[in-house]
Amino acid sequence: MRLLHTMIRVGNLERSLAFYTEVLGMKLLRRKDYPEGRFTLAFVGYQPESEGAVIELTHNWDTTEYDLGNGYGHIALEVDDAYKACEQIKQKGGNVVREAGPMKHSTTVIAFVEDPDGYKIELIQANSRVD
Template sequence: MKTLFVSYRVTDLDRSLVFYTALGYAELGRVDTGDGSHLVILGFPGEPAASLELVHRPAGGPVDVGSGFDHLAIQVDTLTSTLEQLTDAGLNPGPVEYPGGPQGPKTSWLTDPDGYRIELVEWPSGHAEGITAADFS
């Protein structure tokens, strides 16, 4: 088994697409589910498959982000240049943080238009892609 993608319910599909394409996602496909509802599948260029789905259900009422969801983590190659690009695109990333100390990963936080938190992570040189069991031994 493997995780396919994360799915976010969004209030304003166009506003969310502007945000997520500025973050670097590309639209892979879209499904009209009827009643004005849509599913939009996104992925980063170079990813082998989709990694995010935006669900827009206008009849479903307001989006409630505070119902247990915490955040999405996204790996970046160079955090400093990513933050510059996001700022130039009109997004508002937070400052660089070092949650594991100066030799650990660099992170920054960003919030999407519906209030979903996104953690941007740059691994230290030589670290494997993503988090593995080796990070806890």
Template sequence: MTIFTEQHPGVEQKVPPETSGFTFNHTMLRIKEPQRSLAFYSRVFGMRVLRKLDFPEMQFTLYFLARVDVDETVPEDVGERTMWTFSRRGVLELTHNWGTEDQADFAYHDGNAEPQGFGHICFSVPDLATAIHWLESNEVTFVKRPEEGKMKNVAFVKDPDGYWIEIVEAALMSQMGR
């Protein structure tokens, strides 16, 4: 079977066979207040905590979140669920370093302030207009609405720690960036 993807300078022509089975599993964001962030991602984006891992000796906790289909079977056994969590795609890891919630002036760099680095995560939605209405009804902070700027049909919102989240509808993206 031939795998077609775009070719650009620097892209290997063939996929190294040694990478067979590699899966992009998760992206990690540091959070200040777990309850606030977990409420946001579960309520606004429908994500569920797959696994929570505490590391008392290093004073941090990891929360692994993802969208779970209604008919999907989630392993009840903790070890099996941990393996299942690390085998999935599209997982968001929220890392809480203990004590940050008690520091009034503490904030993580969102990646978009200077100097820029990390940019955003993205959710693809079935209907952008419906999603925008949902985000508005949940009083989510908008960075950019779909009708604003040069890139139409793309929205950006902020999570409780100020990280940007892009919102797109795949059907509206076919003419993007030609």
């Protein structure tokens, strides 16, 4: 078995695709409309689906926003330099909600950004993780 993807529902697919591809640098791997079901699936990631897990963005055509609830945590991305990544994300119009710095009670350097629908994405600096 292997992990294939994580699915999140988005209210505006074009806005979300712009964030994941232009701000976070992912690639649009595939996209398909399902007119009878009135939804679109778009898969984004840093590598082909055959090589690693990706994110499935599900857009239900008749829904413009979702209540994220309190069960969702975050998506985690490894970055070379969390401080630099935050600056680049802000320059591209992204929303940094926790600036880069050491995690409480650890030396692991993390930051958090938020996508257009309010989903949190943790940036974890490579080579700073201790656990």
